[in-house]
Amino acid sequence: MAKLVTDVVCPFCGTLCDDLEVSVTDDGKKILDVYNACAIGAEKFLHSQASDRITRPRMQDEDGNWKDVSYDEAVEYTAKILADAKKPLMYGWSSTNCESQAVGTQIGEVTGAIMDNTATVCHGTTLIAVQDVGIPSCTLGEVVNRADRIVFWGCNPAHAHPRHMSRYSIYPRGFFTGKGQKSRKLVVIDPRCTDTSKLADYHLQIEQGRDYELFDAFRVAFKGEKLPDTVAGIPKKTIYEVAETMKSGRFGIIFFGMGVTQSLSKNHNIDAAISVTRDLNDYSKWSIMPMRGHYNVTGSGEVWGWLHGFPFALDLSRGFARYNPGDTTSNDLLRRDEVDAVFVLGSDPGAHFPFGSVKKIWGLPSVCIDPHITPTSAVCKLHVPVAFVGVETGGCAYRMDNVPIECRKVVEPPEGMLTDEEFLKKVLTRVKELKGA
Numbered sequence: 207m208a209k210l211v212t213d214v215v216c217p218f219c220g221t222l223c224d225d226l227e228v229s230v231t232d233d234g235k236k237i238l239d240v241y242n243a244c245a246i247g248a249e250k251f252l253h254s255q256a257s258d259r260i261t262r263p264r265m266q267d268e269d270g271n272w273k274d275v276s277y278d279e280a281v282e283y284t285a286k287i288l289a290d291a292k293k294p295l296m297y298g299w300s301s302t303n304c305e306s307q308a309v310g311t312q313i314g315e316v317t318g319a320i321m322d323n324t325a326t327v328c329h330g331t332t333l334i335a336v337q338d339v340g341i342p343s344c345t346l347g348e349v350v351n352r353a354d355r356i357v358f359w360g361c362n363p364a365h366a367h368p369r370h371m372s373r374y375s376i377y378p379r380g381f382f383t384g385k386g387q388k389s390r391k392l393v394v395i396d397p398r399c400t401d402t403s404k405l406a407d408y409h410l411q412i413e414q415g416r417d418y419e420l421f422d423a424f425r426v427a428f429k430g431e432k433l434p435d436t437v438a439g440i441p442k443k444t445i446y447e448v449a450e451t452m453k454s455g456r457f458g459i460i461f462f463g464m465g466v467t468q469s470l471s472k473n474h475n476i477d478a479a480i481s482v483t484r485d486l487n488d489y490s491k492w493s494i495m496p497m498r499g500h501y502n503v504t505g506s507g508e509v510w511g512w513l514h515g516f517p518f519a520l521d522l523s524r525g526f527a528r529y530n531p532g533d534t535t536s537n538d539l540l541r542r543d544e545v546d547a548v549f550v551l552g553s554d555p556g557a558h559f560p561f562g563s564v565k566k567i568w569g570l571p572s573v574c575i576d577p578h579i580t581p582t583s584a585v586c587k588l589h590v591p592v593a594f595v596g597v598e599t600g601g602c603a604y605r606m607d608n609v610p611i612e613c614r615k616v617v618e619p620p621e622g623m624l625t626d627e628e629f630l631k632k633v634l635t636r637v638k639e640l641k642g643a
């Protein structure tokens with residue numbers, strides 16, 4: 207017999223689709239099928255059932271041999287390396303719930319850690335720009351119901367956020383967008399041809415790294431001022447035409463991704479993108495939104511924002527919060543040998559950091575909290591498997607538009623397995639004992 211769990215939230219990407227249905231066995235122990243999710247979302251649920259899943263913590267010796275240890279031993283090792291370190295790095299936090307992020311931050315406060323999340327190699331530049339100039343944004347619900355002009359700049363939702371276009375931005379029929387895709391004009395700005403650009407009314411194949419110039423060119427074009435014959439590889443005629451299309455809508459939105467945040471000019475690109483949005487509000491209603499990747503990277507910025515005022519690169523080593531991207535960011539600290547222990551939860555720097563940083567992690571006391579075997583778990587001394595958030599335990603996560611959503615528990619975790627929050631609470635208790643806090 208099977209039962210159906212409805213209104214399940216997908217814990218994979220920042221779209222946080224909340225309409226999934228999951229068929230599970232009557233005893234609530236096994237997932238049978240996943241409905242409504244895209245291929246990568248469904249795989250997240252089904253992968254939790256893998257027969258070769260690691261279910262107990264394990265430690266690695268210098269020769270790369272692993273041996274199983276108990277959760278108590280894992281708590282002791284983790285608490286000790288954090289308590290003994292002068293400046294531990296506690297990195298990740300983007301694929302877990304806000305409850306765990308809050309407990310982890312308490313550990314960071316007691317141990318004087320650097321707390322950093324995946325924004326450091328992703329949308330950190332967006333966060334810097336937002337602090338500089340603010341952001342006129344909206345919810346994805348407003349996009350469904352109102353947006354008739356959609357711009358995807360430096361992102362490819364067809365692959366990275368596969369249901370974004372069908373749930374929110376292109377296909378759905380909303381209150382004021384009753385003809386679905388026919389109600390909308392789609393502009394894609396990307397140096398590459400992608401599956402998203404194939405759907406576009408206008409695909410501007412910009413020269414790589416020239417985003418800042420094209421943003422500025424649009425600001426000139428909105429006012430009807432003169433442009434050179436081409437800007438960033440785009441003919442001026444096309445720029446004027448797209449500028450008029452943008453101005454003529456009733457409600458527009460610019461979605462942007464790492465093609466803008468991590469190309470030349472970085473946070474200055476986002477300053478310019480926000481200025482374009484502000485200019486467009488002279489003619490119509492426009493908003494802008496980052497395409498956040500991990501399902502709760504937005505939540506980690508929110509939690510640290512409430513607790514310490516900064517969304518990433520949080521330095522608690524002096525007993526109060528400091529924030530100085532470029533100085534207190536993970537890769538800069540690793541490169542300068544400034545951290546003496548590494549703790550990773552809810553991300554995979556082994557796959558995403560430069561090789562030089564990964565080598566530094568290998569040489570330090572280190573722990574990786576992750577349900578999967580990953581490149582990070584392979585270089586850390588201790589690997590602690592935990593329950594999948596959003597599959598085997600619930601909790602709060604923030605969608606890319608800053609809307610908090612309560613994730614559901616769908617099945618039981620393997621017997622005896624701890625959740626992120628349970629493991630972190632045990633580490634916090636032990637760290638307090640060791641520090642006499």
Ligand code: SF4
Binds near residue numbers: 217218248
């Ligand atoms: S678009 Fe993202 S949140 Fe939605 S089902 Fe796919 S992976 Fe999950």
